Amino acid sequence: MRLKDKLAIITGAASGMGRSGLELFAHEGATVVAVDIDAARLDAVVADTRSRYPRVYALAADLTQRDQMRSIIHKAAALMGGLDILWNNAGMAGPAEVEGLDDAAYDRSIELNVTSGILGSAEAVPYMRKRGGGSIVFTSSVSGVVGSQLSPTYSAAKFAVVGFAKSLALRLAEENIRVNAICPGMTETGMLSTFMDRNHDAETVARNTKAFIASTPLGRIARPEEIAHAALWLASDDASFITGVALSVDGGLSAK
Numbered sequence: 153m154r155l156k157d158k159l160a161i162i163t164g165a166a167s168g169m170g171r172s173g174l175e176l177f178a179h180e181g182a183t184v185v186a187v188d189i190d191a192a193r194l195d196a197v198v199a200d201t202r203s204r205y206p207r208v209y210a211l212a213a214d215l216t217q218r219d220q221m222r223s224i225i226h227k228a229a230a231l232m233g234g235l236d237i238l239w240n241n242a243g244m245a246g247p248a249e250v251e252g253l254d255d256a257a258y259d260r261s262i263e264l265n266v267t268s269g270i271l272g273s274a275e276a277v278p279y280m281r282k283r284g285g286g287s288i289v290f291t292s293s294v295s296g297v298v299g300s301q302l303s304p305t306y307s308a309a310k311f312a313v314v315g316f317a318k319s320l321a322l323r324l325a326e327e328n329i330r331v332n333a334i335c336p337g338m339t340e341t342g343m344l345s346t347f348m349d350r351n352h353d354a355e356t357v358a359r360n361t362k363a364f365i366a367s368t369p370l371g372r373i374a375r376p377e378e379i380a381h382a383a384l385w386l387a388s389d390d391a392s393f394i395t396g397v398a399l400s401v402d403g404g405l406s407a408k
């Protein structure tokens with residue numbers, strides 16, 4: 153078991169990549185606190201997972217609210233008796249436009265996509281230090297390593313995540329706390345349709361989706377568990393000499 157006796161938090165765990173990660177981390181022996189804004193779906197997912205793995209817990213929070221982001225780390229660590237792994241995974245598409253940008257929508261997306269992971273990491277580090285090390289994983293995006301015509305402000309946020317992950321990795325390396333980012337390509341989750349649909353008619357969405365798949369060397373959309381496997385690897389001791397990496401899990405898209 154690759155996460156035997158490890159204590160982990162996964163944000164955005166009620167669906168998509170985070171949900172796959174909850175199942176996978178628990179299967180690999182971790183105790184996991186799953187965090188999400190959607191309390192009903194989170195409870196259902198955790199109840200289902202708990203029927204197979206008893207040491208999984210649900211904590212609902214809106215991670216765009218700084219006090220909630222901070223306090224969730226302390227609540228989770230208290231519940232589990234410590235913390236080894238934080239997967240900062242929750243994110244949102246946010247606004248697609250640049251001209252006529254809606255300030256409130258922009259602020260909310262930056263709070264979730266950038267700030268929540270920064271604040272969560274800051275609160276998590278002292279717990280990891282106490283246990284002699286740890287692993288922080290961020291979900292960035294292929295849009296965090298190459299520009300996104302469809303979503304410039306999302307891309308700005310995901311580039312920021314990579315910059316923070318690399319910088320924090322340097323700062324924490326001597327304390328044996330590893331920090332890495334995953335950069336997924338298009339992945340079959342609820343967020344994908346929101347991302348593609350914004351302000352577009354069905355024909356444009358279909359054209360954009362087809363173009364994205366065509367530009368992906370492996371020629372398809374990822375399954376959420378393929379991203380969760382990358383997070384598992386980075387979180388585990390299998391990646392004990394890996395820190396400061398932005399790992400592309402994008403079917404080769406960013407290799408071009």
Ligand SMILES: NC(=O)c1ccc[n+]([C@@H]2O[C@H](COP(=O)([O-])OP(=O)(O)OC[C@H]3O[C@@H](n4cnc5c(N)ncnc54)[C@H](O)[C@@H]3O)[C@@H](O)[C@H]2O)c1
Nearest residue numbers: 164167168169188189214215242243293338339341342343
């Ligand atoms: N799906 C893709 O194509 C894709 C590609 C690259 C990166 N990503 C990134 O992957 C991560 C996971 O997204 P996903 O694709 O699994 O989507 P998803 O919509 O399936 O999951 C995101 C989860 O985050 C939760 N969430 C949203 N706002 C929240 C908030 N304010 N507080 C707490 N939880 C909140 C949602 O309820 C949801 O359960 C995100 O960071 C996203 O930006 C997605």
